[in-house]
Amino acid sequence: MRSLQQLFENNRTWAADMTRQDPEFFRRLSTQQSPHYLWIGCSDSRVPANQVVGLVPGEMFVHRNVANVVVHTDLNCLSAIQFAVDVLRVDHIIVCGHYSCGGILAALQDNKLGLIENWLRHVQDVRAKHRAELDALETEEKQHARLCELNAIEQVTNLSRTTVVRDAWSRGQAVAVHGWIYDLSDGLLRDLDVTVASELEVERK
Numbered sequence: 001m002r003s004l005q006q007l008f009e010n011n012r013t014w015a016a017d018m019t020r021q022d023p024e025f026f027r028r029l030s031t032q033q034s035p036h037y038l039w040i041g042c043s044d045s046r047v048p049a050n051q052v053v054g055l056v057p058g059e060m061f062v063h064r065n066v067a068n069v070v071v072h073t074d075l076n077c078l079s080a081i082q083f084a085v086d087v088l089r090v091d092h093i094i095v096c097g098h099y100s101c102g103g104i105l106a107a108l109q110d111n112k113l114g115l116i117e118n119w120l121r122h123v124q125d126v127r128a129k130h131r132a133e134l135d136a137l138e139t140e141e142k143q144h145a146r147l148c149e150l151n152a153i154e155q156v157t158n159l160s161r162t163t164v165v166r167d168a169w170s171r172g173q174a175v176a177v178h179g180w181i182y183d184l185s186d187g188l189l190r191d192l193d194v195t196v197a198s199e200l201e202v203e204r205k
């Protein structure tokens with residue numbers, strides 16, 4: 001109970017497998033990381049960032065929080081973005097939402113869950129902004145799915161308005177911000193087609 005022995009055993013098996021496939025793997029990774037992608041996704045245990053896009057350690061910088069929210073005053077998220085853009089110089093930032101998101105459902109239903117309600121307030125702001133579109137959908141299931149999409153799209157806009165991304169663009173650094181959604185029921189990703197790669201594209205939205 002105290003030692004979580006199984007997890008350590010899994011870890012030794014995994015490390016041995018990786019070393020068998022590539023004897024230099026850990027030695028190389030321990031000296032540097034040069035990922036091309038920053039992933040901002042939900043904390044949901046069913047959406048493991050690297051696995052769903054088939055990337056090994058070292059290939060993607062990851063930040064996750066409940067309902068994949070990018071808040072302008074969230075120093076944690078902003079620091080991850082700043083480090084990824086300014087230091088690691090990633091080419092792409094992906095905000096990935098997912099259908100059946102519990103955080104989004106709680107925001108939609110106004111559930112009483114304690115402290116987290118304050119965090120999900122940001123998703124409720126997205127809901128309020130798109131209330132007419134959501135109300136026009138006939139079932140709560142459809143509203144839930146659409147709010148999962150709208151929330152990811154909104155975070156792309158928030159990201160593209162951060163000083164970090166705007167400063168990168170203004171100095172000519174190429175970095176594209178994408179909005180994706182992951183479907184738990186079939187394991188597939190879908191591009192929400194809201195990619196922005198310049199200040200001009202943000203203004204057009």
Ligand code: CO
Nearest residue numbers: 042044101102
């Ligand atoms: Co979620």
